[in-house]
Amino acid sequence: MRACGLFLADYFRLIFAYTGLVFNLPNSRLCDYTVRCKGCGENIPAPVGTMPDTWIVAACPLCSQMRRYLPAEIFRGSLSHQLRLKHVRP
Numbered sequence: 888m889r890a891c892g893l894f895l896a897d898y899f900r901l902i903f904a905y906t907g908l909v910f911n912l913p914n915s916r917l918c919d920y921t922v923r924c925k926g927c928g929e930n931i932p933a934p935v936g937t938m939p940d941t942w943i944v945a946a947c948p949l950c951s952q953m954r955r956y957l958p959a960e961i962f963r964g965s966l967s968h969q970l971r972l973k974h975v976r977p
Contacts, residue, residue, distance in 0.1 A: 917965050920938070931947050
């Protein structure tokens, strides 16, 4: 059956080609307060609820190092992929 120059199968493909529904996307894991570990270089969650005025101490769940970070080193960003592989709670 042909309708307006397109087959019904073509209409079916167009429906799925231009739909905005996308499934099984990974989480962005965007974190409000993130620091880059000075030991392993991965992004880890900062243990703060608001932006601090002085330095903070954060323990990296990946390399188990406790280090100090200045407020200038705290940023909004995505957490490291290694955290998801290790199944560590932030």
